[in-house]
Amino acid sequence: MRVHFIAIGGSAMHNLALALHQKGYTITGSDDEIFEPSRTRLEQKGILPSQMGWFPERITTDLDAVILGMHAREDNPELVRAKELGVKIYSYPEYLYEQTKNKCRIVVGGSHGKTSTTAMVMHVLRHANIKFDYMVGAQLDGFDTMVSLSDDAKYAVFEGDEYLTSPIDRRPKFHLYKPNIGLVTGIAWDHINVFPTFDFYVKQFEIFSDLVEDGGTFIYFGNDAHLSKIAANAKSTIKTEAYATHPYEIVDGICQLIAGDLRIPLKIFGEHNLQNIAGAKAICNAIGVSDNTFYNAIATFAGAAKRLQLLASNKSSNIYLDFAHSPSKLMATTKAVKEQFPNRKLVACMELHTFSSLNKDFLSEYNGTMSKADVAYVYFNPETIKHKQLPEINPDEVKASFGGNVEVFTESEKLIGVLRQQDYTNANLLIMTSGNFSGVDLKAFALEISNK
The missing domain is CATH 3.40.50.720 (NAD(P)-binding Rossmann-like Domain)
Structure with a gap:
């Protein structure tokens, strides 16, 4: 070929x-x-x-x-x-479907958590020696590439992105995979440039549920009212299955799953990750993976790149990097770090970098999203706004939109200078961005902070 x-x-x-x-x-x-x-x-x-x-x-x-x-x-x-x-011209998702149309396709969608949930399923299947094709939006330990295709795998596990398919196809990517098992983690408005209203955005997930193959299963986070409504109106030729946050407890700074009398220590933490674990378990159970196999595997899962990734640490502080940029991701990630380390001060900084986050009409969605942080900073580069041909925003507008004690910067050097001056004794630093704060080597910066 x-x-x-x-x-x-x-x-x-x-x-x-x-x-x-x-x-x-x-x-x-x-x-x-x-x-x-x-x-x-x-x-x-x-x-x-x-x-x-x-x-x-x-x-x-x-x-x-x-x-x-x-x-x-x-x-x-x-x-x-x-x-x-x-x-013959294919878009990226069209070709993935073409390569896997005779396989059991497992597609994980949602506004948040889809990369982590997909990574968890992949980790468990590999642990269980089940061969599968895959596509995931982050580099994972133990996997050489973010895509793998074969002639003999029975399953294909795809992260289902709702963004556009190609320059000549305006459909969301996850509409083209036609899953046998489709999961949605939750719905929180994003991609305002493509989905200008929340109702239109929700509609894309309704369409996704309709595209689950007859005889297949639609799995969804049951505490999301929009998903519950979609499931209630799903076509009669598929099964629907809700999941909730997996029971857990934090003991001596370690997050543990509660499964009957069992306590399974994890390498990851955060309520949002416990939701992701429950979703991944539902998928794995649906294709015959036992609870025992799942729990043995998930205990060794260390997370996906840039998803609460530990960049550096010392005895009294940790520095984390997270891909969070949308309101729901910011809130979940900030809450997770504070809940995991309630006795440590939390310094959180995030970069407005995406089209939606820099859109004046979308900024109000960020209200209260960093309220769990003891010190909160927001950065944006005015040149990025010009490049995206968006209306100007100013620091006062951003501060008012976020509310609380947020301090806003438009020069990354000044933000980095302020972060350097912080006392990180018994304190964590959480860096959230889909960019790099206009060219900052975040790994080197984290090591510098931890070695102070």
């Missing part, structure tokens, strides 16, 4: 390219810019484009498929050429 990737350098795209290369396909690709780690990983496998740019002459009728990434534009010259020649 000969497959060409338009915009091969993306996080998801380059992982799919690596997975198909591993499968023995002949892979080519183009992009106008490729950053690390994509560049090195593609180069190591000999599939890094020799020069940057778009080259329509690379598109020929010898290709079996073209896979189109979100980074490409609708008028991309390679895309135009593929259409002219009638070469």
